[in-house]
Amino acid sequence: MTAQVNYDEVEIGAQLPAGSFPVTRATLVQYAGASGDFNPIHWNEAFARSVGLPDVIGHGMFTMAEAIRVVTDWLGDPGAVLEYGVRFTKPVVVPNDEAGAVIEVTGKVAAKLEDRRVRVDLVATSAGEKVLGMSRAVVQLA
């Protein structure tokens, strides 16, 4: 593992470069195919509404995959992620149009740990709602 970020140069509270990740219905179909998660709430509007959802929603695991990109883009080496956890607080609602939805992700260094590791706390929102809670990654720095 060779993260491009040096532990000694990182301060608590430092912001990582933020990310903005668009999601359309086509994105969800592609993710369903790649992941094998074909739950119809992620592609069938009538089904989603029949179970009380406002519209088709994105896969929680898709949001989780996008959020960590803020960390892996910062690190360079995704292999430096040692722990990663999230809580799914609200769904990402994806309307059937070309714009779809956008997942906005910010991250900051929350703690410096032993062995040149740091904890990064992430915030992910879509349409003004917090879609992930307790999102944290522990990463190995150089």
Added chain:
Amino acid sequence: MPLDPSFIGRSYPPTAAYEVGREKIREFAEAVGDANPAYLDADAAKALGHPDVIAPPTFPFLLTYRAAAQVVNDPELGLDFSRVVHGDQRFSYTRPVRAGDRLSVTCTIDSIKSLAGNDILTVRGDVHEESGEHVVTAHMMLVARAAEGE
């Protein structure tokens, strides 16, 4: 009916080995829109010290979710999957998943709790390479919402 807490600690047999292919990693990376060269280019991954392309951090869920079907569909446990939502998800990595790995998942029920009529079930998936090396452990928390009228 609430889930039976005596299932806590129950383990299920390891799954048959899943062979991780370079093109499956590429397909997944493309699906999440991530062009990190460590996922796509073996030379770039090697330059970072990996023997082959590695998979994105959430890739192991493909295996652990499939393996958790043993728990979710266990007739003795009696979980009503139509009421289940994914509450939270966590991974602890010994190393990243990489192309060429032959991975097996062992599922264990870590906890069962009842909260305001909801059942909260945590399933741990320990992922090992065929060599016996630990790769990653996934913790999946599922919430089965109370049935109407309960």
